[in-house]
Amino acid sequence: MSNQITLSINNQSISVPAGSTIMEAAQKLGVSVPHFCWHPGLSIAGVCRFCMVKVEGMPKLQIACNTPATEGMKVDTVSAEVKDAHKWALEFHLINHPLDCPICDQAGECELQNYYMKVGKYQSQMEDEKVLKPKALDVGDTLVLDTERCILCSRCVRFEDEVTKTSTLGIFNRGDQATIGTYQGRKIKHNYSYNLADICPVGAFTAKDFRFKCRVWFLKEAKTVCPGCSTGCSVNLFQNSNQREYYRLKPRHNAEVNGHWMCDTGRTMYEHLNASTRLSAPLLNGENVTFHAALQAVSDATKSVSADKVAVVFTAQFTSEEYSAVLNSLKTTLKGTPKVFVWREETETEESFDGILFRGDRNPNTRGMTEVLKQESVGASILKGDFSALANAGAELTLVFGPEVESAYPSLAKALSRFVELKKSVYFGNTLNEVAKKFWLRIPVKTFAEKSGTFVNFNGVAQKLKANPPVYPAVKAVDEYFADLGKLAQSAV
Amino acid sequence: MASFFSPALNEKIKGFLGRYETRRSSILPILHAIQDENDWISKEAVQALEAEHGLSVVDVNEVLSFYTMYRKTPPKAYRLEVCGSISCWLNGADKTISTAKDYIAAAEKSGKPVPFECHKVECLGVCGYAPVALVNKDRYLNVTPDAAVKLIEDYSNKDLPAAAKKCAADLAAAAQKP
């Protein structure tokens, strides 16, 4: 193709589209060129001067991030000259860095540390006093800023200017007094602030939410999908490998869905996963029972009713697999199709969108649920603030599949109070809401972090969830419960 | 609400906002204009630029903090700024600066302070006639220590400049407010 150019990096040849930079070519080839200020989701600043490479025919070293690749270009990233340049570039970054790694939350995932190990000079010649700058500044509800750790790569400033277009941050003063900050202690207020902590290559911006909670080397990450809204950002979920506690979510690059970012609402999606916010045992008529007893009760209840006397209430927060399992299992045991309702939050503005990622539809799998219902040719009525359709259905058994992310359902209590009025209503969910104790039967279920399955986002992109070890081993996912119910029914036969 | 700026200054600011291709370009001239009238640029002035003229405080503060000619704290009425760069230094700028500073400090001590402050600044661009100094906007060449003392004495005997008077009045008014 004519708009492709071929260059060689360390004698390996690579073709990239015309107009690409050396950095992009190197990334494509898998050659690591050290960098701080370059970020694939932001414009080029070219200020860290770390990504020096040797281009044959050019007298000086060039920065890989802003040098356009040209046909036949020969780039070298490993020669002694280039390595020396990397070493010294890092040395200049470090001479005024406070090196307070022991108390810095970034330690362990800090690019300064990583590059120091990789290309560091080790023997610093800096013997003079370091430049001191303000530390631990409160710059908003979500972030703490340490201007001394900052290496002034300007990623955060560019993020504010280019992605959120809020421009709250600037670099003030000049020379070695240059300091990043907000104006006169103003706060960073937008729904994407945690991205600043992510893109900060050092510990200048750290998340308040995660501040001092855990050292990052105790965390292990799982690639999964954010359940916060119908965008379904690809995320990494971080769990402490010893204590099984969830600490945070970070965006995972996915060009199709979220690019490099995710919203602050999505960042809270770890809060409902930990044991203290979860139910551990089923509740039958207000008393704790075993999981077997609970399933037996459901099984018994399904035997004595006809299909049209069973109502199923879905929220769009379960996996596609779970919806299929429920419908298939009930069709088999009831020998008919139950009445299906979809419960939507009454305050929800389904079509709204903030222009970046966050959508008004706060359910991760609306599209997946719709597809399953269509596939199973089941018609569903919507319950949105008005529950009369359900009340008038005359169901003798109602299965409610409640939302996992309750923050997306501000009028949850009101809806629950309508459900508990029904005859034999069963609630699948983890709600700690007092009203839910009045359900005939309440069964805890796994969260998105513990189950495998598929979420289909608003745009039809299907993404798999990754199952982590469950917090309460006896608690299962809805599809697993219905598989068990099937077995119970068979053994009874 | 009354504008932070005087009507004349507001007119100037509006003039600058329309004078260049972008509104942002007018930040430097506007800050000069504010400084010419108020003698320095206060936080209130920066915030007023945002509130009244829609200039981002971050943009303004970046500029304000980057350039050395803008005064971010209330100054004395006269600033003796002596160039300390290589050419002036070779011709004895250090001596001029220390003499002037000593003179100001001595005046302070004796109970008859002079409305002066003395700074060492980087190159003022008339290196052949070193040492070069500015008193506010007036340039003086070959400022020997004796000449510096004479400058301080001469200016101290004059009536204060309008900007200095406004600055003092503003500060007094601010001090009155709770």
Added chain:
Amino acid sequence: MAFVNVSRDPERNFKNGYLATSLVGMGTTLVTFAKQVFGLEESNTVQWPEVEFQYSERFKGAHFLTKRPDGRVRCTACFLCATNCPAQCITIVAGESPDKGVEKYPVRFEIDILRCVFCGFCEEACPVDAIRMGPEYSMAGLAEQKWVYTKAYLLDREAVQRKVGEKQVSKKDENTKHDTVESSLPGVHAAHSGHDH
């Protein structure tokens, strides 16, 4: 497969049989005993617990936490000891220090001493000389005793105080930070930032 024949030489057995050796040994004991009873020789035995044995200063006994000169805990809750601990016996919960110059400090610092193997890796790992292994070696106790050493216990216990004394206050000042935390915000440094340095 190789074999090593370890069957005893019957000749040797006879000459140095159990009985003979035991008697020789008992003889030595009795002689020493007699000498020491009559004060002809000094005893090597320490009369513990009446007399305490003095180990070298480098003895790695029970841990203690050092203090800053102002008496606060030196530990900055960096978790390096906990990370390095092969027995995983250190539990730390970090918090925001009320002293802004320090930033981070341990709200909880606990060592499960029953799990500890006294390897000294925690001491090695500490970047700020906050944890040391002290002179205590007699840690026997009852089942109901608290075997998890709390921060208060690690910081202030009489035994360590008595033995280590002054040394409990670390002179190291690497993690005592400057006091710019409350300094003015960026952009409003002293007048004429370009002038007068």
Added chain:
Amino acid sequence: MPVMNSPYMGRQPSEFKILTELEGVPNSRSLDVYKEHGGYAALEKVLKGGMSPDDVINLVKASGLRGRGGAGFPTGMKWGFVPKPAGEKYLITNFDEGEPGTYKDRYIAELNAHMLIEGKIIAAYAIGASKSYIYLRGEFYDEIAWCEQAIKEAYDAGYLGDNVLGTGFKHHMDVYVGAGAYICGEETGLISSLEGKKGQPKLKPPFPAVKGYLGKPTIVNNVETLAAVPWIIRNGAEAYKKFGTEKSAGTKLFNISGPVVRPGCYELPLGYPLKRFIYEDCGGLIGGKKLKAVIPGGASAPVLTAAEIENMTMDYEAFAAAGTMLGSGAVIVIPEDVSMVHVLENLMHFFKDESCGQCTPCREGTGWLLKMSRDIVNGDGAPGDAEKIADVAGKMMGRTICTFSDAAAGPARSIPQKFAHEFLEFYKNKASAAHAQG
């Protein structure tokens, strides 16, 4: 370099008057006086004499005029980089004269700012710019007033406006005043400043001739460069080339500073002998002191020792061959009784103060260089420190967006290298001081 057979040996500098023609003329700043001396004839020749923009560019190319701001890039070639298609283009004059030792541009404004304005209009015509700015440093209160006055006069006389001299060519001019930042003398830093931002240089590529002020093609020229243009148009390229050397054509304003008897701004042909300039034209050093070193092109040029200037001529090539640069033509003379260690500290102070803080090596490095040189001055140095300074400076060179770090590295490398023995004295002083303390 052929230095001995300089063609200008023996000539008096007063013979060369291209930029300084109005020197000594009473009331020289007025438009009338300028016109009496042939002012705006060049503009009429260009606009009314049927010269096309390309003709102007070719003429300037042929004259061999090179940028007088420091880098010495051929001016005509630079104008040729501007994309031809019509559209918004800008011409900016760099009047941010901040390099220590340099005071030539203000001399032009002091003589007559119309020279600059006429040159600017011609240049704007050549590149097709309808708007131009004069970017002045903020401390030049008088010069700002002179330029504003001259622009007003030019508007009144019809040289500026929507219809220049009735030819239909549209050109507007404005002054823009900086606020104290040396880095705004760098062309992209100047553009940033003109956009109302911090004066931080911009990444290249794209180059300003393609994407400059507000993303539009922009040419930034030094005052002296543009002021020479009208003369070249009037007298032709050949006349201009008669001055100077083969590769460094024309005359240049040399400004001398430091303790010399007759300091000032001298117009001399390029290739003029440096030693003769210092000793004959400027009268040598005050009090007959011996010369120790010369900084030939402003604070950022590497120093030359007294021995090195013996046969040195003042042109781009000769200075480059000696490892230094002509820069802005600012000759700084350092007498024997000044320690080069102190000189180094003074220069490092300047560079530390003026670093814009954008690129890491420069931001951190200039501060570090100052700290190290200050340590030596304060007697805290140790053998090896001078080499360390040169080493650190070497690692900053060529590693940043603009050439500021190279500028800082110029003296920081050359002084420790050429005057190593002076550093040794400082270390010794420390040892003796320590000894005295017991």
